[in-house]
Amino acid sequence: MTALLQIKDLYAGVAENKKEIIKGLNLTINAGEVHAIMGPNGAGKSTLSYLLAGKSDYEITSGKIDFDGKDLSELTTSERANAGIFLSMQYPVAIPGVSVSSFLKHAVNAKRKYAGLPELDAAEFLKVLRTAAKELGVSAEMLKREINVGFSGGEKKRLEILQMRLLEPKLAILDEADSGLDIDALRIVAEGVNRLHNKDNALLIITHHLDLLNLIEPDFVHIYADGHIVRSGDKSLAEALEKDGYKSFLEA
């Protein structure tokens, strides 16, 4: 079985000033797995997620990322999304003037077009959207609002989950999905993610906290510092980290 995501000896950083942030990263994720990456602030966790999603501010200096049999560096940002990478951002951006439903229609149809499927018309799309929204407890009123404009932290994350549900990614990256959420909102996110996770897709969870990992059970936990993984293990690693902090792992 080929891996869904395979990162090999990756060195990468900020395109503008050539600052290297990721230094010798190796990571393999197979379909069906849940991986968690934990690490101190400034270790380059977000750089990794942006790099996977294809943000133009970041570039690879050496090494390789393969996703679902393709060299990721050959795909544009939108092609990566359509190929099955979904990045749920720490701070989803507000887009005044664009309604949630019209944005989602564009996104769903872009993916269908990429897959060689006919685009959905307004009526077909609304049917799909309503079903998904109902499942996740997203109100009809929210679908009419402008994307993330005036949304609470919880509403923003709920919208991210709805997008994930509609786009059915092969690899969902949750970048600090827990930031700014109270425990109820966190539970909603976790329930949504757990519902979507199956043997054909994988999750990469970037977090500081054990709370989220108690709600979304990881198969693997990686401790990430100074641009690479310093230790890998199962969930007990996260528990040890919560107890002792990063210091003991960094010194080791």
Added chain:
Amino acid sequence: MSIEFEKIPLWGEDIPWLSGLREKGAQIFNNIGWPNAKTEAWKYSYFPRADIDNLMLGDYSHKCEHDCHCHEKTLTPFAAYGIKFCDGRLTSEHFDLPQGVEAKSLVEAIYDGEIKKYLNKSFEMENFPFAAMNTALLEQGLVLIIERGTIIDRPIFICYHQHNNNRQLSSIRNIIVLENRAQATIVEYFEGEADALYFNNVVNEIYLQNDATLCHYIYANEARRARHIALNSVNVRANASYKSFIAQGECALSRHESHILLQQEGATAVVNGAYRLAQNGVSDITTDICHLAAHTISNQLVRGVADGKSKGVFQGRIHIAPDAQQTEGYQQHRALLLSDEAEIDAKPELEIFADDVKCAHGNTCGDLDAEQLFYMQARGISKDDARRILIEAHINEALNTIADTNVQNWLKENF
């Protein structure tokens, strides 16, 4: 070089007061001279005098080959009362309008003489050279009086059409009066066939009496080589409300100037707009809102897009007179500047002589937001589509302020 207005044949030369008024307009225009780079109000959007040399002035014989009368019922894109100007000329003197609306051609209103109390009474010609020129060429236009308490159920849709074979300066003067408590929506739609070359010089004098409300929507969708200059001169009395939206498409020059006097307590004005330029056109939205009485409110929201080698101009002055206490004036202009060769000129001016006022203005100009573009691409939307959607959204922020849903949807589909 001055223009020899007296040689242009116009209707009603035997009416002394009319001839006198035209002469005064000609004199003032020729005294001011053609606006140039040194004319403060025109420094961003002046154009060469020579550009109108090949146009016919004042020949309003009807050259349209089809029967324009028949358009009136079919020309509106949504349920509305249609009125049409063809190549600068009002096509009919019979209007299909509801009770409580008195409509006449300007010629007929001049003949009756009653229009004198409104004609050229809302602005000083010295400040508006092209309105002075318009006065020198007074003939074509429409007079609409909405009688006391009348509420019109559908918009009045005025279409100004210019044909390909027409090369002309079209001078149009409309007088719109809403008497006490009257309410109306007026849409002005300007269109020109692809190769048409013309100059529309339009002046609307609008009088809103106590408690009247006018929604005034303008869409200038002129031919690429056309020039369009319009002055909306509006007097707003006690508790009356003027709400306008100006949508400017791309042509050689489209300039809309709003000169609004909030004359009495409780008068309000909303002067919103949008412009969208992709190639080499020039768009100018200039407003001068004068708060002359206490408890008056004005609001302005304008969104623009300039790409290619185009130029967008926004000049907004809010004047608050010493007696105009407890007034509010808000102004916001945001433009997308999408190419290195495009230009945006913005000149906000606040003149506040009262001390108990709330005023704010904001002006921004820049490229599309990189974070928004990334977010959309990260959801599978191509970069080109993401740009298109964001530009659309930027314009929609302005269009969403249009209260009439038919007009709003029409502009969203066509602007």
